[in-house]
Amino acid sequence: MSQTIVVKIGTSSLTRPETGQLALSTIATLAETLSNLRHLGHQVILVSSGAVGVGCGRLGLTERPKAIALKQAVAAVGQGRLMRVYDDLFSTLQQPIAQVLLTRTDLVQRSHYLNVYNTFKELLALGVIPVVNENDTVAVEELKFGDNDTLSALVASLVEADWLFLLTDVDRLYSADPRSVPDAQPITLVNSIKELAELQVQTGTQGSGWGTGGMLTKISAARIATAAGVRTVITEGKYPGNIEKILQGEPIGTRFEPKPEPTSARKRWIAYGLLPVGKLYLDEGAVKAISEAGRSLLAAGIITVEGEFDPQEAVQLCDKNGNEIARGLVNYSSSDLQKIRGRHSREISAVLGYEGVETVVHRDNLVLT
Ligand SMILES: Nc1ncnc2c1ncn2[C@@H]1O[C@H](COP(=O)(O)OP(=O)(O)O)[C@@H](O)[C@H]1O
Ligand SMILES: N[C@@H](CCC(=O)OP(=O)(O)O)C(=O)O
Numbered sequence: 001m002s003q004t005i006v007v008k009i010g011t012s013s014l015t016r017p018e019t020g021q022l023a024l025s026t027i028a029t030l031a032e033t034l035s036n037l038r039h040l041g042h043q044v045i046l047v048s049s050g051a052v053g054v055g056c057g058r059l060g061l062t063e064r065p066k067a068i069a070l071k072q073a074v075a076a077v078g079q080g081r082l083m084r085v086y087d088d089l090f091s092t093l094q095q096p097i098a099q100v101l102l103t104r105t106d107l108v109q110r111s112h113y114l115n116v117y118n119t120f121k122e123l124l125a126l127g128v129i130p131v132v133n134e135n136d137t138v139a140v141e142e143l144k145f146g147d148n149d150t151l152s153a154l155v156a157s158l159v160e161a162d163w164l165f166l167l168t169d170v171d172r173l174y175s176a177d178p179r180s181v182p183d184a185q186p187i188t189l190v191n192s193i194k195e196l197a198e199l200q201v202q203t204g205t206q207g208s209g210w211g212t213g214g215m216l217t218k219i220s221a222a223r224i225a226t227a228a229g230v231r232t233v234i235t236e237g238k239y240p241g242n243i244e245k246i247l248q249g250e251p252i253g254t255r256f257e258p259k260p261e262p263t264s265a266r267k268r269w270i271a272y273g274l275l276p277v278g279k280l281y282l283d284e285g286a287v288k289a290i291s292e293a294g295r296s297l298l299a300a301g302i303i304t305v306e307g308e309f310d311p312q313e314a315v316q317l318c319d320k321n322g323n324e325i326a327r328g329l330v331n332y333s334s335s336d337l338q339k340i341r342g343r344h345s346r347e348i349s350a351v352l353g354y355e356g357v358e359t360v361v362h363r364d365n366l367v368l369t
Helices: 024-039 051-059 068-092 104-108 110-125 148-158 193-199 214-227 242-247 265-273 284-291 334-340 345-352
Strands: 004-009 043-048 097-102 129-134 163-168 231-236 254-256 278-282 302-306 314-318 324-329 359-361 366-368
Touching: 004 024, 004 148, 004 242, 024 043, 024 068, 024 129, 024 242, 043 068, 043 110, 043 148, 051 068, 068 097, 068 129, 097 104, 097 110, 104 110, 104 265, 110 129, 110 148, 110 265, 129 148, 148 163, 148 214, 148 265, 163 214, 163 242, 193 214, 214 231, 214 254, 214 265, 231 242, 265 324, 265 366, 278 284, 284 324, 284 366, 302 334, 334 345
Parallel strands: 004 043, 004 163, 043 129, 097 129, 163 231, 278 314
Antiparallel strands: 231 254, 278 302, 314 324, 324 366
């Protein structure tokens, strides 16, 4: 049966840590594996990091730059080099590829999001393997995915993939970072992210020398992907051939079982695609109404409004202690909300001087998180 498979490979697998040079044998095996999957009739998307790492190698820089402009310049050098290598390898295997560079803003606007979706669908229908990365050279810091684990999960969710493989430099997830805790216990199966919380996995936020997010971003990627119904696997990038074995059922790496939430693609976009620009603190009644009774949010339940935003932007809905319970698209600007918070819906028109809608966040635009 044809499946849609998203494979993410991190810098730590694509480059040799000692020299920063490309790990050519790994990349060649990856190209072979992905081409095989295509021949078996699967649809394949590769999310590849490495622009910054490869750019550094090309320019002789020995550590990942911190200054934003330098990082962006280095990424521009590395991305071209990376695509050249991929295209050479995939061309030898007669497998067409395409470069897709995304920024977070491409997923924030619903029309752009649908546009990206249509482009992926078209590329996959053409038998092409899209090679995706964040458009590091133009991405604005506060509007970044920040790491390709998150990006790959959003792409997998967008195309409704069956599988997401996160290839990294450890063979699987452990109870703690195996670099610093030698007796950390391997984890092979995670039935739900809640179960992971119970296992109390320590992740640290540090990746290996060249990587960005360590295991933390991989687990949050697994959360996004499994909630969208995508089975997610963390496994070692050095052996891309394992992907085929895992698809055949071999217990390699750490497997996260999909836990599709009964939400539409649009609600997933609200929950994970959008960047919230404000926070609404709600009283207990409002928290109950939206989380237990599935109601819309009314102005009466809002205690505090934080941030500046326009109507139809995304906001976090929190309890009075600031814990997020939901996200949604707001019907009023922050300045109007400051005037109507705590007020009954029938008072809104008198306070604002125009006939506004009754709900602040309609339940169709609200997702529990
Ligand atoms: N609980 C854990 N299990 C496994 N690895 C962990 C854990 N916590 C932290 N790590 C570290 O995460 C690193 C992989 O993350 P990173 O370097 O960002 O990879 P990539 O470049 O593939 O995205 C590993 O080398 C490991 O040291
Ligand atoms: N977009 C960046 C990658 C950021 C990233 O997530 O890196 P990694 O942790 O190695 O997967 C680049 O191409 O260098």
